[in-house]
Structures are given as C-alpha cells and as structure tokens.
Amino acid sequence: MIDDADMEFVLTCQKGDSAAFEILVERHQKKMLNIAYRITGNYDEACDVTQEAFIAAYKSIKKFKGEARFSTWLYRIAINYSKNHLKRMAKTAGREVAGADEPGQMKKEAGFYQHFRNTANPGELVEQHEREAYVQKCIASLPEEYREVLVLRDIQGFSYEDICHVLKIPDGTVKSRLSRARSALKDCLKNVIGDL
Amino acid sequence: MKNCKDMGNKISLYLDDVLSAEDKRKLEEHLKACPKCREALADMQKVKAMTRELSELEPPPWFKQKIMAQVREEAQKKSFTEKWFYPLRIKIPVQVFAAIFIVVIAVYVYRAGNEQFREVMPPVATAPLTQEQKEEPAAAEYEPAEIAAPPAYRTTDEEKVVAGSIISDKQDYARQLSRKESNADAETPEVKSRSLQAVMEKDVSSAQMKQESHIIVLRVSDIDSAAAHLEKILAEYNASRASKQSTDGKVVFRAEIGKENLKDFIQKLKTLGVIENKVSADVDALEQIPVVIEIQDQ
Numbered sequence: 001m002i003d004d005a006d007m008e009f010v011l012t013c014q015k016g017d018s019a020a021f022e023i024l025v026e027r028h029q030k031k032m033l034n035i036a037y038r039i040t041g042n043y044d045e046a047c048d049v050t051q052e053a054f055i056a057a058y059k060s061i062k063k064f065k066g067e068a069r070f071s072t073w074l075y076r077i078a079i080n081y082s083k084n085h086l087k088r089m090a091k092t093a094g095r096e097v098a099g100a101d102e103p104g105q106m107k108k109e110a111g112f113y114q115h116f117r118n119t120a121n122p123g124e125l126v127e128q129h130e131r132e133a134y135v136q137k138c139i140a141s142l143p144e145e146y147r148e149v150l151v152l153r154d155i156q157g158f159s160y161e162d163i164c165h166v167l168k169i170p171d172g173t174v175k176s177r178l179s180r181a182r183s184a185l186k187d188c189l190k191n192v193i194g195d196l
Numbered sequence: 197m198k199n200c201k202d203m204g205n206k207i208s209l210y211l212d213d214v215l216s217a218e219d220k221r222k223l224e225e226h227l228k229a230c231p232k233c234r235e236a237l238a239d240m241q242k243v244k245a246m247t248r249e250l251s252e253l254e255p256p257p258w259f260k261q262k263i264m265a266q267v268r269e270e271a272q273k274k275s276f277t278e279k280w281f282y283p284l285r286i287k288i289p290v291q292v293f294a295a296i297f298i299v300v301i302a303v304y305v306y307r308a309g310n311e312q313f314r315e316v317m318p319p320v321a322t323a324p325l326t327q328e329q330k331e332e333p334a335a336a337e338y339e340p341a342e343i344a345a346p347p348a349y350r351t352t353d354e355e356k357v358v359a360g361s362i363i364s365d366k367q368d369y370a371r372q373l374s375r376k377e378s379n380a381d382a383e384t385p386e387v388k389s390r391s392l393q394a395v396m397e398k399d400v401s402s403a404q405m406k407q408e409s410h411i412i413v414l415r416v417s418d419i420d421s422a423a424a425h426l427e428k429i430l431a432e433y434n435a436s437r438a439s440k441q442s443t444d445g446k447v448v449f450r451a452e453i454g455k456e457n458l459k460d461f462i463q464k465l466k467t468l469g470v471i472e473n474k475v476s477a478d479v480d481a482l483e484q485i486p487v488v489i490e491i492q493d494q
Contacts, residue, residue, distance in 0.1 A: 018264075018271035025263050029255050037253055047256060054263045058270060128249075135246050153212075154247040160214065179208035186243045196242040 006070035014062050021058055028071060029054075031156065032078045038151040039082035041140035045089075046082075053081040072165045079148055079166065086144065131193070138188035146181035153178055203233045207240055409450075409486040412462070415494045416469035422491050423447045429464050433457045436484060447491045452484040461487075470494065 004010075006027065012020035032053060037046035057077050064073055139147055148167060152158040153174075158166065163174045189196060206223050209215045215223065227234050416422035423440070430438050430451050438451035453461050465471055469491075 016271075018267055021267055022260065022264050025260050025267075029260055029263070030252065033255050033259075034253055038250075043253065046253075047259065050255075050259075051263050051266065055266050055270060058267050131246065132250055135250060139247075150247065154244055155250055157248075160212075175209060175214075176205060179205045182208050182211075182240055182243055183204055185247070186239050189243060189246070190239075196239050196246075 004066065004069045007066060010061065010064060010066075010070050013058070014064075018058070021061070024070070024074075025054055028074055031071075032074065035075060035078050035151060035156060036082045038136070038139060038155055039079065039144075039147055040085055041136060045085060049081045049085050050078065053078040056081065068165045072162060075152075076166045076168075083144060083148075134189060134192045135185075138185050138192060141188055142181060142184055146177055146184060149174055149177045150181040150185065154182070200230060200233050200236075203230075203236065207233065207237050210237070211240055211244055409488050410458070410473070411488045411490070412465065413472035413490045413492060414465055414469045415472065415492055417494055419445075419447055419491050419493060422468045423449075425468055426465070426489065426491065429461070433461050433464075445493055449489040449491070450486070451489075452486050455483050455485055458485050458487075465489070
C-alpha cells in the first residue's frame, strides 16, 4: 500500500460518509482548478470542469483501490474531464478551441484579483499579468498531449513518475513529450513576445 | 552528442537533472563548444521559469460549498437507492411490505382456490347413519398401534372368519393403511393421484352401498346358533366382503350376495327365524347386492 495522507478520508468516504469528502475537496480543489484552467484556458469553464471532476470522483470513489495515490487518481479525472470539455467545445460552432484569455485583457477572475491585491507595484503587475497571459495563450496553442505534460511538470511540479501514473504513459514518452512541449512553447513565446 | 539536433531532448532532461552522469558530461562538453545550444539551453531555462512563475488561481468563493452541495445531493440519491433497494440492509421497509403483500395474496389465492375446489367436488352423500359409520371412530382409536405393528394385529373373539374370502373390517383397514404407509415414499405423484382417486371412488361406492343395502332384521330364539347357521349360508351363497360384528344383544353380518341368489338367500334366512325387512333398496343396477343382517332376540 502506498503511503497516502488522503487514504484515511478516502476509506471513510468509501464507507458512505460523504462529510469526509469535504476534507479531500479542501485539500485538492486549488490544484484541480489550476490544472483544469491551464488545460481549458478559461477560468469559468475550469470551475465547471473541476466541479464535475469532483462529483465524478465521489461517485466512483468505491472503485479506487489505492494502487496509486488518491491525488494521482483525482488529477487524472481532472485532466480527462478537461480534455473532454475541450472536445465538446471544439464541436460547438463559433468556439475557438485554443481560445485562452486574450493577452492584456483584464479578466475579472478571483485569482487574478487576489494576485493583484498582494503585489506592491501596479506597473510590474500589468507587465507580469501580460506575460502570464502570453504564456497561457501559448500553452493553450500547444497540442493537448504536450499541454498536459507541460502543465503537470512545469506548472504543477509533478515528478516524472507521477506524470506517468496520471497520464498512464511510459517514462520515455513523458520525457520526449515534455522536451517537445518546452521547445514548442519557447518558439511560440519568441513569436509573441520577441526576445525572451 | 553528434549534432545539435540531438541536443533538444537532452537539454530538457538536463534542466530537470534527470540525465545519466555520462550523458550529462557529454552535453556539458558540447555546450562549451556550441553557442547555439547554449542559447537554446538559456531560452529553455527562461521558458521553464516563466511557466513556474505563473500565478496560481484561487478557487472562487463558496467553491467547496458548491461542490459539497452536489456531493450531498449525490449521497442522498445513493442512500435513497441503498435504503430502499440494497438487499443487505435489514431496516428496509420495502422488503417487509413486499413480504406482507405476498402473504396476503397467497392467502387470498388459497381461499379462492378452496372455494373453486368445493364447487367442483360432488355433494356429500346424505345417507342415514348406519352402525358401521357409528363404529368408525372407535376403530380409529386403535389404528396407530395396529399400523405400527401390523403382523401383531389380533382379532377379537367376535371377529371370526366366516368364509375363505372373509376378512374382518379392522384387519382390512389396518392392512390397507400399513400398505399405504410402506408404499408412501415410493409412490410417484401419478400413483398417489390414482390411489387418491381410488379412495374417493371407494368412499362414493361405500355411500352408495349404505343407501342401497338390504337391511334385514332376523329375530331368532338362539342368536349364537343362528349366527353359526348364517355363516354357513353365507358361505353357501358365495357371499363376498362378508364381516361379522357382535354388539349388545345382536350380531350384525355384512356381505354382498349375487343378485340372482338374493331371493333364495332370503328364503334360507326364513328358516332361521322371523324376518323383518327394514330397508329394501333399489338393487336393479347392482350385480352384487350389499346385505346387512341383524340377528336379534325374539
């Protein structure tokens, strides 16, 4: 059995105590939301996807056997729901699949506002926000398979081993995809920003 | 490290410090000699830093509460189905109601079936109660012991064999029962239904016999000698199913006499004493006429 801090609450939840699931939501909601956001590129949609992913996790929590960490299992659900969401959106007419927030556009999102409030220099903030928006746009322009490894490794800081478990792909594939993803992101940013 | 194209993958792994010692050494040697790859490495480091610096978004207010509200909704749905349909829970009223419903239906069907059964059954014969009927309960009283040990069955003094074919009522009944009992396990449903049918037929014919028997009262001066003579006469007329019972002050014979011999038989009886023809049934339909002869004191 893998050492997993969530396991106690997972077991309680599997016995039918839904209150224990609140602890798990508390622990993982932020990471789930950020993964969904970096893949979908839209905050509101990421919120919806995260909720759906949590509900799906709750419904099938009895199927979780503890072969991997609960968080790994949970993030895999988030990624799958995010990808499914993108596919649904791609089918919807007039929707730009890679439509991340436009650079410079001050999106009224809780995360951004909070970030602004915590930073001293407004000029720096605008510059940082713009840079972040460029990065997000370029991430959103990457193929899905590159995007997910990049999000997990460079944004969320997962180990290669964890990425293998979450995405269920071999270590070599993770390495090669990540290399290509970084290279593609570098090219995109050079095109958008100029000199890095 | 033959060319810069191979460096792409290696630089990415170098950034994460997951290259083998050998590959790392070779890459570092190459980087010293290749400004293009050094620039690629620097760009890659910047890109990695930019992604790492991306702000973490905060969930909106009440995000957890929204999720938990949906989770509780799901839990209620689940507990509802579990409460009502999960088979291992005892406290489920559905099973109790279902069981009660089945019992009520079963009782109703059983009763309805009984009524229908009564409708198709023939009406019970309302023949006058004969002595044989009166004595049946007494016979039933000693049945179990007789059935338990059929070979040890003892005939009473009053029950004597009066002809080769004569068997006392009690013996006959006990034998039938013991035979039934010994064959009960081996009987197929078909055999059982046949034997049931036979019993029913026997009951019906017995009722008919009671209705159609000649009941003759023979008044004599000496009951014992008259009874002895009557036994001889019965044997003479090849009476079948003959039996004899002694009760208070009288001896009762039951037998079946051939239709053609009945008149002669009655004439013979007149030699023994005075005849009172109590009941004279319509016997035209029968070949063997059931006769009950009561020998009484004058």
